[in-house]
Amino acid sequence: MNAIITDVAYLLTACAVTYVAHYYYKYFTRESPLPGPFPLPLIGSLHKIHGNIDKYCTSCQKKYGDMFELWICSQRLIFLGNAEVNEKLFVGSLSKSNFTKRSVSENFEALGFSRIGLVFNNDSSSWNYNRKLIEQALMKPSFLRNLMDDIQCIYEEMEGYWKIIESKEPGAVHDMADWCIRFTTDITFYMSTSKHAYCMASYFNKVVPDHKINVPGDAVNESEEFASRTQTYIDSLNFWYFWSPFTVNYIPGFSYMHKKYKDNIKWLYDRIYKLIYARRAEIKKISEDVPLRPDILTLFITANTERELEKVKGVTNRETLRPMTDDEICYNIFDITEAGIDTAANAMCFTIYFLSKYPEHKQKVHEELDSVLGPNHDRRIAYEDLDKLQYLEAVIKESLRHIPIIPFAFKISDKDDFIGGKFFRGGQVFFVSFSGIHNNKKDWPDTEKFDPTRFLNPIGKNTFLPFGGGPRICPGRHIGMMEIKTFLASVYRKFDVNLADPNAPANEELGFVNHCKKCEVRITPRNC
Numbered sequence: 001m002n003a004i005i006t007d008v009a010y011l012l013t014a015c016a017v018t019y020v021a022h023y024y025y026k027y028f029t030r031e032s033p034l035p036g037p038f039p040l041p042l043i044g045s046l047h048k049i050h051g052n053i054d055k056y057c058t059s060c061q062k063k064y065g066d067m068f069e070l071w072i073c074s075q076r077l078i079f080l081g082n083a084e085v086n087e088k089l090f091v092g093s094l095s096k097s098n099f100t101k102r103s104v105s106e107n108f109e110a111l112g113f114s115r116i117g118l119v120f121n122n123d124s125s126s127w128n129y130n131r132k133l134i135e136q137a138l139m140k141p142s143f144l145r146n147l148m149d150d151i152q153c154i155y156e157e158m159e160g161y162w163k164i165i166e167s168k169e170p171g172a173v174h175d176m177a178d179w180c181i182r183f184t185t186d187i188t189f190y191m192s193t194s195k196h197a198y199c200m201a202s203y204f205n206k207v208v209p210d211h212k213i214n215v216p217g218d219a220v221n222e223s224e225e226f227a228s229r230t231q232t233y234i235d236s237l238n239f240w241y242f243w244s245p246f247t248v249n250y251i252p253g254f255s256y257m258h259k260k261y262k263d264n265i266k267w268l269y270d271r272i273y274k275l276i277y278a279r280r281a282e283i284k285k286i287s288e289d290v291p292l293r294p295d296i297l298t299l300f301i302t303a304n305t306e307r308e309l310e311k312v313k314g315v316t317n318r319e320t321l322r323p324m325t326d327d328e329i330c331y332n333i334f335d336i337t338e339a340g341i342d343t344a345a346n347a348m349c350f351t352i353y354f355l356s357k358y359p360e361h362k363q364k365v366h367e368e369l370d371s372v373l374g375p376n377h378d379r380r381i382a383y384e385d386l387d388k389l390q391y392l393e394a395v396i397k398e399s400l401r402h403i404p405i406i407p408f409a410f411k412i413s414d415k416d417d418f419i420g421g422k423f424f425r426g427g428q429v430f431f432v433s434f435s436g437i438h439n440n441k442k443d444w445p446d447t448e449k450f451d452p453t454r455f456l457n458p459i460g461k462n463t464f465l466p467f468g469g470g471p472r473i474c475p476g477r478h479i480g481m482m483e484i485k486t487f488l489a490s491v492y493r494k495f496d497v498n499l500a501d502p503n504a505p506a507n508e509e510l511g512f513v514n515h516c517k518k519c520e521v522r523i524t525p526r527n528c
């Protein structure tokens with residue numbers, strides 16, 4: 001027995017020594033070595049990250065410069081933290097770019113994410129097709145016009161809830177982190193499907209239980225479940241990104257979570273499929289001379305069919321000329337809802353935080369709103385007004401510079417290339433740090449200062465990338481900005497918003513995105 005134990009111990013030791021030797025052989029013989037933290041076998045620098053890879057990399061950037069290497073387990077990542085070293089990664093033209101793909105984990109591959117939808121899709125032909133159809137849908141004039149109205153209707157609903165709360169409890173404290181996420185959930189759901197998610201209504205019913213808003217019972221339960229499952233999905237991304245396939249499949253506890261997360265996605269897909277079938281049936285019943293409502297679901301169903309709403313000029317690419325299948329519609333709607341809710345909500349919330357922290361900029365925003373929108377607060381904000389709100393836009397941008405909602409992206413090269421003067425083989429993973437780029441002292445003097453006026457003059461190329469860059473740049477950037485601007489303009493034209501605790505921190509926490517955990521404010525009518 002003892003002999004067997006000794007043999008097994010020898011075998012394990014031999015395996016461990018071989019693994020360590022191989023790990024460091026790979027490390028010391030790597031091509032184009034860069035400075036960076038010295039990695040440990042198995043974990044690399046994982047033990048130093050303490051849950052926030054963005055903050056860890058920012059501290060490494062101070063020590064090792066704008067281009068360094070970081071090992072996560074046995075994977076070598078190349079950190080790129082300024083506009084110059086990132087230049088090739090942000091070439092916009094698809095045919096000229098060597099960076100058309102994201103780095104996705106083995107779990108994402110196994111779950112099929114790398115072949116469907118948009119966000120993690122690395123199948124060039126499927127991604128290209130989905131991307132073109134999504135871009136076409138999001139730029140249809142009828143869609144944009146309707147969206148402007150929808151945003152304001154949903155805002156007015158929220159303002160109505162605030163007024164009831166104020167009438168019951170003057171000077172009440174509102175958590176904008178809670179309101180903003182419900183606001184963007186309601187908008188995203190409505191612009192995608194023309195269905196009400198009732199997220200704000202059901203939240204209001206929770207906050208003010210003795211003043212229930214009449215919402216169809218099933219719809220509330222369904223909407224709350226949809227919203228909470230959306231958050232669960234966002235959590236599952238970190239889980240699947242950072243844990244190995246072995247861990248999630250075979251280690252008890254992890255395998256339970258893996259199954260729970262897979263069931264969660266299935267639930268969300270099932271709901272979207274139901275909506276697609278119902279909408280297809282509705283469209284069939286509507287006579288061809290009656291215009292259809294241009295929500296994203298209808299735009300996808302009718303794209304490249306007889307019922308297409310408006311042709312977008314200049315789109316001639318033959319591969320986009322076929323209609324979308326139900327699977328494609330489902331995955332694309334899913335990606336749009338998942339990518340559009342948290343991002344816009346947190347951008348709104350952090351901007352409110354910064355405006356409260358810096359009243360001198362809030363004052364300028366108030367003045368600009370008064371001059372552009374005039375004294376009649378019942379007048380709806382027009383699409384054309386948004387362009388004139390330059391100071392508000394500068395404040396939003398400065399907020400996104402300080403706290404980029406997506407602080408980094410993992411990109412992978414299609415083929416061998418020189419980056420920052422160093423040679424890398426195709427397939428190398430690059431950690432593109434938007435935080436690093438936004439805080440680079442060369443491009444942003446006095447980086448710590450909250451100074452929106454930086455954005456009133458032209459800025460350096462690729463120095464500000466809250467929506468990413470290159471062929472995978474965010475396709476929702478225009479409507480994201482439209483939502484944020486319209487929301488903030490609607491709030492600040494009428495109200496003054498102040499932090500309940502003037503010394504409160506921004507309360508940011510990095511999950512899959514930088515989110516605002518809490519932003520407690522008091523909302524009071526302006527004296528103007």
Ligand code: HEM
Pocket residue numbers: 118119120131335336337339340341343344347405406409465466467468469470471472473474475476477479480481
């Ligand atoms: C403030 C709001 C938003 C921010 C800060 C934001 C930021 C980003 C960033 C940084 C990326 C990665 C780009 C890259 O890899 O270079 C991205 C991708 C994406 N975003 Fe957004 N986004 C926002 C709003 C939206 C909205 C409203 C939608 C949907 C309507 C959306 C849909 C997407 C999709 C589908 C992708 C994946 C694109 C692809 O891989 O081809 N985003 N976004």
